[in-house]
Amino acid sequence: MSTVNDVVIKIATVNGTGSASANGLLMKAIFRMGIPVVGKNYFPSNIQGLPTWYEIRVTGDGHQARTDRIDLMVAMNAQTYEQDLAAVRPGGWLIYDSTWPRSRLLNRDDINVIGIPLSKMCNEKFDTARARILMKNIAYVGVVAALLDIDLDVIRTLLSETFASKAHLVESNLAAIRLGYDYATANFTCPLPVKVEKMDKTANHIIIDGNTAAGLGCVYAGATVGAWYPITPSTSLMDAYSAFCRKYRMDADGRKRFCIVQAEDELAAIGVVLGAAWNGARAFTPTSGPGISLMSEFIGFAYYAEVPAVIFDVQRTGPSTGMPTRTQQCDLISCAYASHGDTKHVLLFPANPEECFYSARLAFDLADRLQTPVMVLSDLDIGMNDWMCPDLKWDDNYVPDKGKVLNAAELESMERFHRYLDVDGDGIPYRTLPGEHPKGAYFTRGSGHSKFGAYTEDADEYQEVVDRLLIKWETARTLVPDPVIEYSQFNKTAILTLGSCDGAVREALGKLKEKNVGLNYCRVKAFPFTESVRDFIEKHDRVYVVEQNRDAQLRTLLMLDVGADQEKLVPMLHYKGLPISADFVIDGVLEDMSKGQAA
Amino acid sequence: MSYIRKPKVTHPKMPRNSLGLTVRDYEGGVSTLCAGCGHDSITAAIIQAVFELGIEPHRLAKMSGIGCSSKTPAYFVAQSHGFNSVHGRMASVTTGANAANRDLTYIGVSGDGDSLSIGMGQFAHVIRRNLNMCYIIENNGVYGLTKGQYSASADVGSVAKKALPNRQMPIDPVSTAIGLGATYIARSFSGDKQQLVPLIKGALTHRGFALLDVISPCVTFNDNEGSTKSYAHTRKHFQHVIDADYIQPSQEIRVAYDEGEAMPVKLHDGSKIVFRKLNKDYDPTSRAAAFSFLRDSINKGEIITGLLYIDESTGDMHSDAGTVDTPLSQLAYKDLNPGNAELEKLMNRYR
Numbered sequence: 047m048s049t050v051n052d053v054v055i056k057i058a059t060v061n062g063t064g065s066a067s068a069n070g071l072l073m074k075a076i077f078r079m080g081i082p083v084v085g086k087n088y089f090p091s092n093i094q095g096l097p098t099w100y101e102i103r104v105t106g107d108g109h110q111a112r113t114d115r116i117d118l119m120v121a122m123n124a125q126t127y128e129q130d131l132a133a134v135r136p137g138g139w140l141i142y143d144s145t146w147p148r149s150r151l152l153n154r155d156d157i158n159v160i161g162i163p164l165s166k167m168c169n170e171k172f173d174t175a176r177a178r179i180l181m182k183n184i185a186y187v188g189v190v191a192a193l194l195d196i197d198l199d200v201i202r203t204l205l206s207e208t209f210a211s212k213a214h215l216v217e218s219n220l221a222a223i224r225l226g227y228d229y230a231t232a233n234f235t236c237p238l239p240v241k242v243e244k245m246d247k248t249a250n251h252i253i254i255d256g257n258t259a260a261g262l263g264c265v266y267a268g269a270t271v272g273a274w275y276p277i278t279p280s281t282s283l284m285d286a287y288s289a290f291c292r293k294y295r296m297d298a299d300g301r302k303r304f305c306i307v308q309a310e311d312e313l314a315a316i317g318v319v320l321g322a323a324w325n326g327a328r329a330f331t332p333t334s335g336p337g338i339s340l341m342s343e344f345i346g347f348a349y350y351a352e353v354p355a356v357i358f359d360v361q362r363t364g365p366s367t368g369m370p371t372r373t374q375q376c377d378l379i380s381c382a383y384a385s386h387g388d389t390k391h392v393l394l395f396p397a398n399p400e401e402c403f404y405s406a407r408l409a410f411d412l413a414d415r416l417q418t419p420v421m422v423l424s425d426l427d428i429g430m431n432d433w434m435c436p437d438l439k440w441d442d443n444y445v446p447d448k449g450k451v452l453n454a455a456e457l458e459s460m461e462r463f464h465r466y467l468d469v470d471g472d473g474i475p476y477r478t479l480p481g482e483h484p485k486g487a488y489f490t491r492g493s494g495h496s497k498f499g500a501y502t503e504d505a506d507e508y509q510e511v512v513d514r515l516l517i518k519w520e521t522a523r524t525l526v527p528d529p530v531i532e533y534s535q536f537n538k539t540a541i542l543t544l545g546s547c548d549g550a551v552r553e554a555l556g557k558l559k560e561k562n563v564g565l566n567y568c569r570v571k572a573f574p575f576t577e578s579v580r581d582f583i584e585k586h587d588r589v590y591v592v593e594q595n596r597d598a599q600l601r602t603l604l605m606l607d608v609g610a611d612q613e614k615l616v617p618m619l620h621y622k623g624l625p626i627s628a629d630f631v632i633d634g635v636l637e638d639m640s641k642g643q644a645a
Numbered sequence: 646m647s648y649i650r651k652p653k654v655t656h657p658k659m660p661r662n663s664l665g666l667t668v669r670d671y672e673g674g675v676s677t678l679c680a681g682c683g684h685d686s687i688t689a690a691i692i693q694a695v696f697e698l699g700i701e702p703h704r705l706a707k708m709s710g711i712g713c714s715s716k717t718p719a720y721f722v723a724q725s726h727g728f729n730s731v732h733g734r735m736a737s738v739t740t741g742a743n744a745a746n747r748d749l750t751y752i753g754v755s756g757d758g759d760s761l762s763i764g765m766g767q768f769a770h771v772i773r774r775n776l777n778m779c780y781i782i783e784n785n786g787v788y789g790l791t792k793g794q795y796s797a798s799a800d801v802g803s804v805a806k807k808a809l810p811n812r813q814m815p816i817d818p819v820s821t822a823i824g825l826g827a828t829y830i831a832r833s834f835s836g837d838k839q840q841l842v843p844l845i846k847g848a849l850t851h852r853g854f855a856l857l858d859v860i861s862p863c864v865t866f867n868d869n870e871g872s873t874k875s876y877a878h879t880r881k882h883f884q885h886v887i888d889a890d891y892i893q894p895s896q897e898i899r900v901a902y903d904e905g906e907a908m909p910v911k912l913h914d915g916s917k918i919v920f921r922k923l924n925k926d927y928d929p930t931s932r933a934a935a936f937s938f939l940r941d942s943i944n945k946g947e948i949i950t951g952l953l954y955i956d957e958s959t960g961d962m963h964s965d966a967g968t969v970d971t972p973l974s975q976l977a978y979k980d981l982n983p984g985n986a987e988l989e990k991l992m993n994r995y996r
Contacts, residue, residue: 078996252995266988268981270973271744273737294983301969303976305744310770314737317730317767321741324728325706325749326974329741343731437992440985446978479974480726480742481749484703489719489727501719 047137048239051081051106054113055190057120058130059183062094065122068183069100071204072190073432077253078200080245082108084549085253085432086625091278091370097126104194104242110398110433110549112625117240118193120186122164131157139238141189143182160234162189167225172218181222188226195237197244198227250437256428257332259399259438260358261286263406264330265294268446269356271329273307273318275337278370279426280360283332312337316344316355323354324490326479328410328446330356335364335377338384338421345419346385347492349515352466352475354413354449356406357421360429363623372623373426375545378599381421382573388512392420392522393573397548398428400435401571407444408527414449416522417477425594427546427625450476457483464488465499466511473517519574526572529579533566534559540566540582541635542615543592544600547626551592554631563635565590573603580608583615590635592618594626663699671696673720678713683835683861683876684783688720690838691752691781694845695722698893706742706749710735710764713790714756714783714861733764736771739778740962746972747963750849751778757798758788761816765797768818772825772854777961779848779855782818783835785863786874793866804871817943822856823936823954829855830935830954834883835862836876837950843918844952846891852913853961860948879948886924886938887951892917910955920952929954 055072059065066087073085084103090096103113119140121130127148134140136156142148144161168182191198201223202216209215230236261283264272274284288306295303309315315331322329333341338359348355363369364376381393392412396405405422413420450470457463457478465488466475475497478486488499496507497514534555543551548569555565568582568589583589583604591601598617604610618634620626659667671692676685695705702724709715711732718727730738735753743751760768760782771780786799795803798818799811822830829851831844841859848855860879862868868875873882894915908920910930920929928934935954942949969976 074996248996252992254995262991266982268978270976270981271741273741273744294987295981297969300967302967303969303973303980305963305966305968305973307740307744307774309737309740310766313734314740314767314770317734317737318741318744320730321708321728321738321743322745322974323741324738325742325745327745329745344734347731438988440982440988442985444982478726480706481704481746484701484724487703487724487726489729491727491729492731493729 050241050243051104051245053104053117053194053240054115055102055118055120056116056133057100058123058126059098060123061089061092061096061098063183064180065100065183068187071201072187073102074204074253075191075196075200076102076104076242077248077434078204079197079242080248081106081242082247082434084110084112084434086112087431089371097123106245106247108247109553111553112627114627114629118190120190122186141186162226162229164226167229168222171221171225177218181218184219184222185226188223189230191223192227192230192236193238195241248434251434252437253432253434254399255282255430255432256396256399256402256424257283257360257430258286259403260406260422260424262290263403265290266440267328267407267410269328269330269410270304271318271322271327272304273309273315273329273331274333275309275312275315277334277337279362279430280332280334280358282430283358283360312340313344316341319355320344320348320353330358332358332360334360334362336367338377338380342384345391346387346389348419349385349389349391351490351492352417353490354417355419356409356413357419359421359423361423361425369623371426373594373625374621374623375425375594376599377423378595378603381423382603390519392416392418392526394420394422395544395571396422396424396428397545397569398435399433400438402428403438411447412525415447415525416474416518417449423545425546450474452476452478452486454483457485460485464497466495466497468514468517472521473514474521523574523576526574526576528576529571529582530569531567531578531582534564537564537566538587540568540586541590541592542568542570544570547592547594550626550628551631553628554635557628557632558635563639565635573607575604575608583608583610586614588614588616590616590618592631594620596621662696664701666696668692668696671702671722673723676720678716679865681864683785684714684717686835686838687781687783687841687859687861688717690841690845692721693842694849698846698849700750704749706751708735708739708742708751708753710755710759712756712759714754715759717754733759734767735759736764736767740771740774740776743776743778743962745974747777748972752849753778753780755780755782757782757784757786757796761797761818769825772822772827774962775828775853775959775965777852779845779857781857781859783861784818784858785861785867786872787863787867789863789866800873803873804869805867806869818856818858819953820936820939823932823939827856828853828956828959831856831952832858832950834860834879834950836880840885840888840950843889843891847889847918847952850912850914850916853959882946883948883950885951886927886949887929887953888921888923889952890919890921892919910957912957918952918955930956
């Protein structure tokens with residue numbers, strides 16, 4: 047069987063050996079040939095010495111998910127050699143460093159083993175220990191280039207761009223590429239039956255991770271205060287914000303138009319965000335599940351005292367410390383209802399880095415408009431993996447929605463300002479900023495307060511405010527984005543999902559259709575759920591709810607928030623920490639349907 | 646907290662400050678703390694200090710956490726914005742507020758539980774950031790609202806009402822702050838308004854982190870015999886080592902000081918603090934000397950008060966971070982957004 051532009055390459059290495067840049071080079075070369083790619087990094091919670099894998103799916107069809115199939119394994123790590131050998135699909139290929147022959151271990155006769163003396167060649171070619179290690183990685187890129195027929199000119203261009211100011215590095219990297227390329231060409235039949243060919247499907251597209259896109263989004267949305275406590279997998283979001291701010295937000299004299307506070311913990315990080323937002327700045331914090339747990343008290347405060355805040359939760363595998371470098375969608379309920387007492391919060395569910403970028407702007411607009419915390423629930427798969435996305439664009443006519451903030455002139459003309467009155471009937475009161483005008487002063491508190499902003503322990507005064515917050519919740523429902531809904535054909539069965547499941551589900555929908563199984567599709571983009579989510583569920587008899595957690599948290603939210611009938615919501619749960627694949631969805635749907643037929 | 650609005654009665658002959666306001670304009674709601682609570686005296690001192698400094702009420706931000714002390718921002722300067730946050734977290738909220746708007750004056754009121762137990766981490770780190778604020782600890786050695794448990798500042802051997810003597814070592818906020826690098830550190834006593842008012846004025850004017858630890862007896866749970874935070878004990882053992890007078894920029898130094906004993910320190914806005922050393926061996930500009938003197942006095946059971954350490958040479962969080970002078974919350978959006986043309990250029994990095 048031979049294929050063009052449909053191959054999955056998995057590279058097994060040891061973390062800390064510099065393989066990331068080699069893998070990035072390989073993926074970008076294929077992307078530059080106009081072929082869509084998906085990159086997934088499986089890495090340990092460790093600095094150096096443990097196994098790590100990088101998976102590149104070359105997908106001429108433009109799929110966005112990973113797949114469980116491995117066509118070509120680059121087995122560079124002796125520790126995981128056996129496991130990597132076993133992972134190759136029958137008929138697939140395995141590249142290994144034959145400097146140390148492993149004939150005893152080559153116990154699969156249903157795959158093709160390609161031995162390349164990478165270490166030997168690099169040891170002969172390069173002088174220093176560090177160069178030998180690094181260049182061994184670059185050399186396997188040369189091998190894969192030969193085997194898949196990747197354009198060497200593209201690789202050369204990429205290297206000269208990467209090392210623009212260091213010509214000698216371009217030369218040494220190219221030399222390493224040639225070592226691998228030439229050896230493979232001389233000793234094996236190249237290209238393999240699985241190969242790549244130039245296409246034109248990546249024009250106006252980029253390869254970016256969600257954290258970089260979200261950090262950039264915060265800069266574009268006008269955020270000036272970022273507070274955080276470093277936590278995997280959200281750290282690169284603040285790193286990106288910081289780097290983009292240094293690029294775009296420096297005055298000529300080197301002064302900064304932003305302030306980043308690396309707090310002592312997440313409790314402080316969210317406190318900084320609330321203080322800054324109370325004072326009129328757009329402020330945010332990136333975190334992950336354990337951070338949400340710590341922030342919960344303040345999130346409830348912000349809900350009740352009505353202070354805007356933007357929180358990015360880049361979800362990782364829980365519970366507790368869990369698996370910090372693995373992905374899940376496991377914080378849906380803890381974010382939706384974070385904190386004690388009656389609280390509920392607006393959540394956004396980006397599906398990819400492009401949506402992370404635009405979610406930042408939306409989150410700040412909603413937080414300012416609704417005067418409440420808004421959480422963007424990304425995950426490790428979106429946040430840290432490389433996704434192909436359309437170019438990011440900005441509407442220069444955009445004006446930030448700062449919400450109902452009274453300015454000095456408005457306050458001057460008012461007889462008296464009261465903080466928590468529902469003047470407009472939408473449940474959203476007016477607020478003022480400290481320092482603006484003497485009439486604007488009010489007391490922000492998490493203790494019981496009346497609609498006038500005064501401390502209260504009066505039963506009716508208390509209830510009036512929390513009931514008004516429910517009116518605001520219904521207003522939020524009208525402001526958050528509608529789901530993506532697609533009808534394949536008129537039938538009564540559907541898939542409903544969110545976030546990073548999108549790619550796998552879409553691929554599954556296409557493949558199920560080829561098997562004459564047509565399903566309708568709904569991807570929710572926010573909580574609370576809009577009316578169209580309720581309508582969609584009501585229109586169907588059976589709705590597969592695909593999500594990446596054990597306890598069907600999205601399904602629970604659907605039951606709680608729109609009263610969806612639990613009988614028709616069929617959970618389909620993927621939660622082992624790896625990104626979900628289309629096969630998982632296809633198998634789940636077909637299995638359920640066959641059960642239905644049997645009954 | 647106060648349910649009752651305080652009637653505002655201003656006598657035409659009442660003194661007015663530089664803004665033409667009287668001290669009445671700086672009052673807040675009626676206190677609901679116990680009669681005789683030290684905190685109310687501190688509230689009165691804050692009102693006096695803010696009035697004398699001529700701070701516009703709406704340019705003052707009153708920050709607090711949870712506890713008896715944290716209720717008090719409702720009892721002073723009603724026309725100021727207040728932020729009564731969650732327990733032990735006033736410092737982080739103030740950090741954010743100051744990050745967004747560096748032009749306001751920040752006063753934080755906390756207690757020994759709020760700062761030295763649940764908020765110890767935030768207390769330490771706000772000092773480390775050298776946040777420009779006045780941080781007052783109303784220190785009584787007990788938890789009042791939960792009815793009299795020892796706090797982390799209770800001295801060994803001190804006995805609170807209805808309790809066995811405390812056996813755990815106290816955390817002393819002043820020596821902690823000296824160790825952590827605070828740049829204005831003072832201690833006073835709620836019953837000594839004369840000493841307290843200039844210390845608050847100096848703390849509000851100092852650029853960087855200013856700590857005021859004020860012994861403030863809890864009349865209900867810790868004012869009994871055997872308590873080291875009672876009125877009687879504090880009055881008996883407190884000693885002024887350094888008195889400080891606050892001199893506004895426009896004011897002349899009228900009081901004559903003996904040479905060698907008076908020591909003026911200029912604050913960043915041109916005003917001055919003049920030290921009057923009551924103990925010749927004490928040097929309030931030496932962190933090491935201050936620390937050593939303080940530890941010696943603790944060992945002797947003395948409560949030394951006054952402006953114990955000052956360093957006017959440092960900046961604050963903003964100067965360390967290198968932020969622009971304009972408050973970040975007031976920057977125009979066009980100065981924050983790089984625009985679509987830049988985004989188009991940036992996209993090439995990701996191809």
